[in-house]
Amino acid sequence: MPSRKNIILVGFMGVGKGSVARELIKISDYMSVDTDDLIESMENRSVKRIFEQSGEKYFRDLEKRVSLWLENSVSNTLISTGGGFYKQENLKDIGVVVFLNSSFDKILKRIKSHPNASKKLKKRPLLNDLKKARELYKERLPQYMAVADIVIDVTDKSALECAKELLEKVKEHA
Numbered sequence: 001m002p003s004r005k006n007i008i009l010v011g012f013m014g015v016g017k018g019s020v021a022r023e024l025i026k027i028s029d030y031m032s033v034d035t036d037d038l039i040e041s042m043e044n045r046s047v048k049r050i051f052e053q054s055g056e057k058y059f060r061d062l063e064k065r066v067s068l069w070l071e072n073s074v075s076n077t078l079i080s081t082g083g084g085f086y087k088q089e090n091l092k093d094i095g096v097v098v099f100l101n102s103s104f105d106k107i108l109k110r111i112k113s114h115p116n117a118s119k120k121l122k123k124r125p126l127l128n129d130l131k132k133a134r135e136l137y138k139e140r141l142p143q144y145m146a147v148a149d150i151v152i153d154v155t156d157k158s159a160l161e162c163a164k165e166l167l168e169k170v171k172e173h174a
């Protein structure tokens, strides 16, 4: 099979990167990895614990290490990322950057409607303070837009609809 570029999913916490990735691997032959999962297995502890015990800077250094590994060693793969991963300098060298976009309120609504809502909120240290999280969203939105090759508005769409749209747009982009 000819080598394809990786697809990198970026976007704010809770926007549905993991859900879209899971649908996408069902309807395509992409395999997927998740940067937070990679970090958790490298460290054998959760992202929440890493933030609590070692601080955000330590976590960002691990993201950097993962980004270099992805660039040098991974191809043909759908890469789902943590909400701050888009800041990696080599993002564009890893693959096609797809930004999943939604308003902050819709993201909160999505998280709160989940059966495990409180778990979803608790596992994300940067969502502990919703006022600060809203500020972070405002600060990041233009930055996500700036790094994106493709933008998918996920508002009121199912994960499967988003995954189909994503595949179409990636094909057009190639």
Ligand code: S3P
Pocket (backbone or CB within 6 Å): 011, 012, 013, 014, 036, 047, 081, 082, 083, 084, 085, 123, 124, 125, 126
């Ligand atoms: C973060 C998002 C989280 C996780 C960490 C930091 C961020 O991932 O990487 O808590 O800076 O936005 P999700 O986007 O999967 O929640």
